[in-house]
Amino acid sequence: ISCRNPLQSLLSSMKQACEILTRDPEGGAARIPFETFSFLYSYLASIDGEISETETNAFLQEIKEQADKHYGMVLIRHF
DSSP, rough: OOOOOOOHHHHHHHHHHHHHOOOOOSSSSOOOOOOHHHHHHHHHHHHHOOHHHHHHHHHHHHHHHHHTTTTTOOOOOOO
């Protein structure tokens, strides 16, 4: 029996991706463009196979609403 939470694993991966891909200085907000975030999140969720497309789309819509308030940039605190 696996106790792995696929969403928590994915969000941890996304946090690391933001920290790697950001152009913000070390210790900054680790912002990345929504398009980049969306592409990576969708790709990783599809590989995982335990997160439905409906769940993925709903999550990305929430993130997009937050990103739209920050010039199209996703911040780690958004998720």
